[in-house]
Each structure stands twice: as structure tokens, then as C-alpha cells.
Amino acid sequence: MTGHRDLPEMAARLLLFAAVVAGCGRRPERTLDAIAAEQESLPVLYLTRGGDELVAAPALGDVVVEPKTRQLAFRAYVCTHPNCPDRDRRADGRPNLFIWEDPLWRIDDRGEPQYEVVPDRMAEIVRRGGTQEPTCPACRSRRDPSRETPAERGEYRERVSYYELPASAARRRQLDQEYQERRGAGGASGPAR
Numbered sequence: 001m002t003g004h005r006d007l008p009e010m011a012a013r014l015l016l017f018a019a020v021v022a023g024c025g026r027r028p029e030r031t032l033d034a035i036a037a038e039q040e041s042l043p044v045l046y047l048t049r050g051g052d053e054l055v056a057a058p059a060l061g062d063v064v065v066e067p068k069t070r071q072l073a074f075r076a077y078v079c080t081h082p083n084c085p086d087r088d089r090r091a092d093g094r095p096n097l098f099i100w101e102d103p104l105w106r107i108d109d110r111g112e113p114q115y116e117v118v119p120d121r122m123a124e125i126v127r128r129g130g131t132q133e134p135t136c137p138a139c140r141s142r143r144d145p146s147r148e149t150p151a152e153r154g155e156y157r158e159r160v161s162y163y164e165l166p167a168s169a170a171r172r173r174q175l176d177q178e179y180q181e182r183r184g185a186g187g188a189s190g191p192a193r
């Protein structure tokens with residue numbers, strides 16, 4: 001019989017378990033790392049070429065297979081260039097979204113995305129109708145790259161970014177605040193001591 005010797009250890013484990021459960025319920029004792037991890041995993045929007053939408057975790061990468069249509073879906077970008085022809089076209093709160101389609105992706109026989117490996121990747125992407133950088137199609141229709149200054153081209157690049165879903169944006173702001181509060185309270189960035 002070893003029961004007596006093990007009792008204090010068991011009690012300690014139970015206490016630890018209770019503390020963990022209580023911590024989960026209250027939430028404020030998260031580390032800065034945990035807050036940052038949630039920020040990086042907030043849902044993002046993917047679009048197929050046909051405009052079908054898929055909300056998923058960003059960890060899936062820049063391309064996924066949309067389950068209903070079985071089409072490739074790429075991360076949605078948004079253009080905020082002041083001269084964008086599509087700037088105010090959409091009234092549903094989602095401005096001009098587009099995708100940066102990489103034509104080297106295809107869906108294999110098992111329905112998984114596969115990337116074709118070629119010697120000169122960027123040249124091949126452009127040859128197949130893709131672009132070297134995320135490019136708003138509406139702006140592109142008005143642009144003449146041969147006449148653009150580097151500054152003009154740079155502004156087009158800077159005015160496109162990943163689209164952030166409104167719910168994710170709101171949650172990110174909450175997490176920003178939580179992060180600041182935690183840091184102000186001397187929050188550790190590593191695991192709890």
C-alpha cells in the first residue's frame with residue numbers, strides 16, 4: 001500500500017486542475033503569446049475565381065479548395081487606391097475585393113491543391129496571365145505600366161492588402177486592447193510560471 005505517500009501529490013494535482021478550469025472560465029490570465037496566437041488565427045476570407053466565398057483559418061495558407069464548388073480559392077485582397085474605379089462600387093461593406101491568383105496551382109486527382117514546380121517561377125506565372133504582385137483588376141484596367149514611375153507603381157502595391165473580415169477586425173481590436181492591458185500589468189510573454 002502506497003496510498004498515504006501519494007495523497008499530497010494527488011491533492012496538488014487536483015488543485016492544479018481546478019486552477020486550470022477556473023482560469024479557462026475567467027480568461028484574463030492569458031499570456032501575451034496566447035493573445036498574439038489568437039490574433040494570428042482569426043478567420044480570413046478566401047475567394048474562388050467565380051467569387052464563391054470561404055471563411056477559414058489563415059493557417060491554411062494562400063490557397064485552399066472550396067468544398068462546395070471544388071474550385072481553388074485564394075486569400076481575398078482589398079484595394080484602397082484613391083483612384084480605383086471599383087472603390088465605391090459595393091454597398092455591402094465589402095469594398096473591391098480580388099484575388100492574387102497563382103496559375104501554377106491546380107487541383108490534383110485526390111482533390112488537393114498541388115503546386116507545379118517550374119524553373120523560372122515568376123516568368124511562368126506572368127506568361128500564364130498572372131501578376132508578379134497582388135494587383136487590383138479594376139486599377140489594372142486603367143494602368144499603363146510602361147508609363148508608370150516607380151513611385152506610382154509603389155503606391156498601387158501599397159494600396160492593396162489582405163482583406164480583413166469585419167468580425168475578425170473587431171476581435172483583433174479587442175485583442176489589441178487585452179494585449180496592452182496585459183503588458184501594462186506586467187504580463188509575461190512566455191508560459192505561465
Ligand SMILES: [Zn+2]
Pocket residue numbers: 079080081083084085086096136137138139140
Ligand atoms: Zn483598385
